[in-house]
Amino acid sequence: MRNETIIMPLLNSQARIRKFFDYASFIYDLINPHIYTKEMLETLKNEIEGSKILDVGVGTGYTTMEYENTLGVDLSEKMIHKAKAKGYKGSLLVGDVMQQSFEPETFDTIISAGSFYYFSSPLVVLKTFHSWLRDDGIFLCITPNKKILKPLVNVYSKPELEAMFESSNFKLEKIVELGRKSIKYAYLSKARKAKLDVG
Numbered sequence: 001m002r003n004e005t006i007i008m009p010l011l012n013s014q015a016r017i018r019k020f021f022d023y024a025s026f027i028y029d030l031i032n033p034h035i036y037t038k039e040m041l042e043t044l045k046n047e048i049e050g051s052k053i054l055d056v057g058v059g060t061g062y063t064t065m066e067y068e069n070t071l072g073v074d075l076s077e078k079m080i081h082k083a084k085a086k087g088y089k090g091s092l093l094v095g096d097v098m099q100q101s102f103e104p105e106t107f108d109t110i111i112s113a114g115s116f117y118y119f120s121s122p123l124v125v126l127k128t129f130h131s132w133l134r135d136d137g138i139f140l141c142i143t144p145n146k147k148i149l150k151p152l153v154n155v156y157s158k159p160e161l162e163a164m165f166e167s168s169n170f171k172l173e174k175i176v177e178l179g180r181k182s183i184k185y186a187y188l189s190k191a192r193k194a195k196l197d198v199g
């Protein structure tokens, strides 16, 4: 696993993340589509299953704007405000997703497009998402794969992602590289909930 003592992301507290995205909200939609391209978005959307969706770190709603049965949660009130103003079709909630108490097996798909790498305890997060997913539900996760971003956020290698999913009872169905033709700078992981062994 990664060495916690070497990696020191700058956005390492919720207060900092919230503040950063409150400021970023004003220009976010101008910049985001150049990084998180339409092709990346379509690749992710093609993997969505079922109708009950949780969008973790929904931001301004780029990923799930038109899905009615979706709940988008975000720390930043200003990002959520933008999503609302653009006519987000699902429900929106301001807060830390890890502070929510959803019933077990609530969602068909949980999406994290650009938010997973802010969590300081990724295994706790994965175990929580596992419990919120229905049997066979899926977690779709876009994370950066370039080490240059390490001062800003947690960057996980493919083996690290594989190990994290395995130890939290997800079956990793695929990891695809996303980005532009010339440079692939993100992974899309699709992980399916494996049933926990009982007894």
Ligand SMILES: C[S@@+](CC[C@H](N)C(=O)[O-])C[C@H]1O[C@@H](n2cnc3c(N)ncnc32)[C@H](O)[C@@H]1O
Pocket (backbone or CB within 6 Å): 017, 018, 021, 032, 036, 056, 057, 058, 059, 060, 061, 062, 063, 073, 074, 075, 076, 079, 095, 096, 097, 098, 112, 113, 114, 115, 118, 119
């Ligand atoms: C890079 S943006 C991605 C927004 C959107 N998913 C997109 O792809 O355009 C990351 C978002 O995750 C949110 N976020 C980070 N940690 C969070 C947490 N613990 N709970 C809820 N939202 C969180 C941030 O506030 C920010 O809006």
